[in-house]
Amino acid sequence: MFDLPKIEKAVKMILEAIGEDPNREGLVETPTRVAKMYQEIFAGIGENPAAHLDKTFSEEHEEMVLVKDIPLFSMCEHHLVPFLGKAHVCYIPRNGKVTGLSKLARLVEGFARRPQLQERLTKQIADAVMDRLNPYGVVVVVEAEHLCMSMRGVRAPGAHTVTSAVRGIFLKNEASRAEAMSLILKCQ
Numbered sequence: 001m002f003d004l005p006k007i008e009k010a011v012k013m014i015l016e017a018i019g020e021d022p023n024r025e026g027l028v029e030t031p032t033r034v035a036k037m038y039q040e041i042f043a044g045i046g047e048n049p050a051a052h053l054d055k056t057f058s059e060e061h062e063e064m065v066l067v068k069d070i071p072l073f074s075m076c077e078h079h080l081v082p083f084l085g086k087a088h089v090c091y092i093p094r095n096g097k098v099t100g101l102s103k104l105a106r107l108v109e110g111f112a113r114r115p116q117l118q119e120r121l122t123k124q125i126a127d128a129v130m131d132r133l134n135p136y137g138v139v140v141v142v143e144a145e146h147l148c149m150s151m152r153g154v155r156a157p158g159a160h161t162v163t164s165a166v167r168g169i170f171l172k173n174e175a176s177r178a179e180a181m182s183l184i185l186k187c188q
């Protein structure tokens with residue numbers, strides 16, 4: 001249950017605490033706007049994004065399927081500022097169980113729209129694909145810039161964090177893993 005009035009109250013208190021006047025013209029509607037924004041960017045809380053993969057169809061393709069450059073916007077759970085970048089999801093279907101390509105992007109979005117850690121996000125995407133599609137294997141790579149590292153703290157804008165989660169056949173078969181990684185990292 002999303003408590004919009006509670007967020008509004010909290011945002012008003014933050015504005016007061018930083019020495020702003022929450023009643024000045026430009027800020028009057030800000031608590032309401034922020035509450036609505038949080039409702040949108042944290043919509044993945046309480047959702048089970050893996051459910052997007054329940055709708056599958058049959059196609060005898062037991063080769064790699066890679067959806068690259070899925071845009072990613074998430075919120076660092078330590079500082080509640082964004083981290084943003086791209087996710088790449090690669091899997092090898094088994095027994096003709098193939099998902100719609102957009103469902104992989106929906107999966108990424110569902111796990112991203114909550115306070116997150118990049119490592120957990122990467123793992124959750126890979127585990128959901130393994131769990132719901134039972135494929136031969138999955139590789140997920142996430143590349144992101146964390147604004148908590150760019151605009152504050154260490155102030156290292158441009159630093160990118162790359163995380164991967166490798167499952168199934170890609171763990172044992174070095175050639176398959178290398179092929180997946182080279183397709184993922186090609187033309188960056």
Ligand SMILES: Nc1nc2c(ncn2[C@@H]2O[C@H](COP(=O)(O)OP(=O)(O)OP(=O)(O)O)[C@@H](O)[C@H]2O)c(=O)[nH]1
Nearest residue numbers: 076077078079116117118119146148149152153154
């Ligand atoms: N492993 C990991 N760390 C993250 C992620 N997002 C933010 N962080 C880090 O979380 C850490 C929190 O460190 P703390 O020492 O508790 O907080 P802080 O004093 O604000 O740290 P600084 O950012 O170094 O100023 C920082 O090093 C962040 O860079 C993430 O997705 N994964």
Ligand SMILES: [Zn+2]
Nearest residue numbers: 076078079148
């Ligand atoms: Zn952070």
